[in-house]
Amino acid sequence: MSRNRRAAGAVRGPSSALTSFLAGLGVEPSERLTTWGDTSSINRSEQHDDQTQLAHDGPVLNDAQELDPAGAVTARTVVAGPSVVGEGTPDLEIGGMKRKRAVDGDGASEKGVTNNKRARATSIDSDDLDADNGPIAGPSKSVTPVIESPKLSSGVAGPLKAVGEFMDCGQCGKKFTVTAYTKEHPSNPSTFLCVNCCYALGIDPFAKPKKGAVKKKPVARKDVRSKVVHYEERKGVSPLGDICIHLIGQYIENVGKLGDIGGINMDKVCKIISKGRRLTPETAPLFYSADRESLAMYDCTRLTPEAFITLGKLCPNLTSLHLHLCGQLSTDAVSSWGKCLKHLKRLELFAPFLVRKEGWINFFKAVGKHLEGFLVTQSPRIDLETIQVMVKSCPNLTELRLAEIGQLNSDCIAALKPLKKLKILDLSFPGTPLPDDTVSDLLSGVGGNIQNLVLADNPDLTDAVLLSIAKHCPQLRSLSLRNAVELTDEGVASFFVLLKKRQQPGLVQIDLEKGHDLKEKALRALIDHSGSTVERLSLLGWRELPADAISELTKCTKLRELNMGWCRNVTDHTVKDILEGCEAVQLLKVWGCNQLSDAVPRKKGVNVVGIETHSI
Template sequence: MSGRRSRAGAAVRGPTSALTSFLAGLGVEPQLGGNQPSPQDTTPPTAEGGPSRIEEEPEDVDSEDLDARPPKRRRALSIDSDDLDAETPSAGVSTAVSSAINTPASGSRATSVAAGAAAGVKPSALKAIGSFMNCGECGKKFTVTQYTKEHPRRPQLWLCVQCCPKLGVDPFAKAKKAPAKAAPKKAARDKIVHYEVSKGPAPLADLCIQMIGKCIEEVEALGDIGSVNMGKVCKIICKSRRLTPETATLLYSVDRTELTMYDCTCECMSPRNPLTPVLVHESYLAMANLCPNVVTLNLQYCGQMQTETLTAWGKSLRHLRHLELYGPFLVRKEGWISFFKAVGSRLESLSITQSPRIDLETIEVLVKSCPNLRTLHLSEIGKLDSEFLVPLAKLKHLHSLELSRPSATALSDDAVDTLLQAVGANLTSLNLDDNPELSDELLVSIANHCPKLTKLSLRDIDLSDAAVKAFFDARVKHRRPGFTDLDLEKGHDLAGQSLRALIKQSDTTIERLSLLGWRNVDADAVSLLAGCKKLGVVDLSWCRHVTDFTIKDIIDGCPAIKEIRVWGCNHLTDNVPRKRGLKIVGIETHAL
């Protein structure tokens, strides 16, 4: 036994597996006796900082001594390498290896920390994948991977794979991705974006209107505002959409002889406040009772007017001689007939736009009851056709006549010729817009039967260049007065001959001129407008040959020019001439 004890330095070796051999090649031996070896089995770490080799009991040990040892130690000595392999799950091989490599002998945690500090590892940012860094726990050099983790208690110190488990860090956990920002929703194409622009202090006029609206009951304290100023106040109130039944009373007065209201339909057009009728039937009755002496009445957008309104007006408005209504849709022919019979021969001027209930019977009552009419404007009348012109031929005192935009059958050349032959001697203004059935024969009728005509509107009528030239030549020949207001819009076939004849006949009188749609007129002919000294407003839209030099000629030769419209004149540039007080509207380059 003593001989066997002499070999005390030898270690017990048994059959080894591939894993045990691999660990032995790395200098790692299985730990015996559990996780807390006895002090005599613990040796200082090697110079490389790794755990030292564990010395085992001598190989020559008597069975008596084995029996005398504690059972725990005896079980540790009986561990075989195959048992080590069997106890390590295949899925956790890497964890077992890391645990075996990094689990030091007794007191190894403090030793390992001291070793990391002795290595002088300093905090630093994580290097690129594949670079080398020193572990912030053990001080060993390791390769940076996508799984490299930061020390949980020491910022900017990075851990090797072996040191992660003992610090409670999963070495193979994927890095948490930052929550992706929700992609902004695409704005709907039909969504309207509204931009609010600060305009600074409110205008004084708005402040005054608001004050008047709040103190409408005490409006008499303002005293006599005057008819001119009252008209301005009415225009401001209507334009700002603040006309209400309360503010409307500001415009009523017993001594008023002229009343104009520019918007009688709605108070506000905002989405939160839908269209609200301002003046209803009762409001029109109150107007007639509070303004019994009114002579001229002009109501725009009076869509809430009813049949009973006109019937009541015929009884209340004893001095009414001039009436203009825009949009009395609800008034039936019974109301018109009752009103015409009531006002009788004192009615001198009647202008009605957009009324589908007026028929031939209504016109016949109008002509019979109101023979002294000097102005008759009928536009967009639902049943207007050539038959209406037969009774109108009896109105011998007409000075201004409009029969435009018929909603039914358009007027014919023969019917218009018959009418002008009867009433054209005193006409100074004629409007036959949007009658597509009229032709060049119309110009012959006007030249023969309207010697005093100074205002003419033939918009959207198919006329030839030769016929228009002959018309103006005939007026020159018969020494007719020149035109002051002329609208030949959409004369697509009109060109230089027509314009030169027009200028020759009306160069000293023309004030307003529309040549919109004269696509074939040449620039030289347009430049001749420089000889029209009273020309204030001209529309040259879609005259394709107009250039910057054409505009310059007009500006230099027309001292009264205030507005030039040039929509569709694509030869104009940003260098178009300017003039103080002149407004040029429609330059295409300004929209780019």
């Protein structure tokens, strides 16, 4: 049902959803709409003659249509634009007559009516588009039209007002509503244009405002970008060790004035420098001396091949040399050692990756029979030919370590059989796991004097190798069979029973780590044979070992270090028994013993490591 909302005295209801939506998007009529009454008294000819004089704020009529008393809005009279609340109904001049809204009949003053006026542009209901021109029932308010000529005012320069406020157009002087798209006059700065003038000047009135150009950051030069900046922040006072290292490195030339500070103190200084990885070709000469017979460097990562050659030339009387993390040791350096170190008897190296077999062969031939100890870990270039030259040139070897050698296999092991004087033998973690028969054959030739045997990380070894060890190694004092997962509880028990039967002395160090099948029987036999002599014992991974069997370790009176990691039956009472029975114990490892509580017993001077509740 259509309703004529624009009739005089009509009560204006709420706006429709479409009207409110368009008003929120900034859509308003091109001419301002007014609430006028009946216009029958106005001559059509006057309306036609003065149509061109109407401001854009009023409705536009054609030749065959009078001013719509309902103020209807059609597609002809409405264009897109911002919509805001106005200040009231303006006075329009049409044909010399001024049309104003009449005073309410109930006595309301004209001034009050004027102050309460609102522009109808924002309250146009879509129902009004089809409203008829018939009268509305009920009391009506008369509207007296007053027509006068329009007046144009020139735009006043000034800053742009806030969105929704009115300003004078800088081109035509008419008032318009400021929006977010309002454009500035191209030739008159600080003045702004209405929508119609923007079109007249060829300016898109709804174009988005241009953003300011973003300044690009200056591109850093290539040499500056290539520098890596390390951010390191230290808080508090520097440790005394760092201060000493810095002073020694700064005055390395004057350290010789301290005189003879002793080999023990010099070794301590070397450990401090190595811990901070400050051992460099510049600081290493501090430890070089022509009268030194023993030299140990614990972190040689930063030493160059030339520094290792210098070491041999400045320390010609060395008899023992130990270098750790010597990854830059070269073939030429090892060859030069054979010529310079004429008195060298023991050489221990960790991680000499770069030394080729030519360097080892030249070294063995140059040193010859003087060499008694050759202990190398992680050297992938040692092969069968190198071992054969070593055995032939150095028959007096008593210490041999070939640990983590990738090319070590059964043929290389067989080549070691002529070394009858060996006391220490380490064949752990070879490239190819050693079988029982290869190890048994080697021990039959070299086992007579062996005291320390390390066969760790050979998972193919079984109980058969234990019988060979008991048979061919009568002087054995230290045994490591770590990760020999094929060993059984009965086989280990038979091994210690056989040692006792042969009246062989008890072992000092025993490492049977990760013997998952070892249980109570093996432990009791071990304690029965070596309980009075063992000092270091590793039972890590004996998961099914009962607590009462572990408590029998109290018979090991000389035990100093014990590893019971992952022995699931260890309890607080077990730890208490060991602490009370083993008076010499200093270190106790209990990683993975989940039955221990936070109230595990403690003892002065004993370090208990691995309690789970302490790590939470």
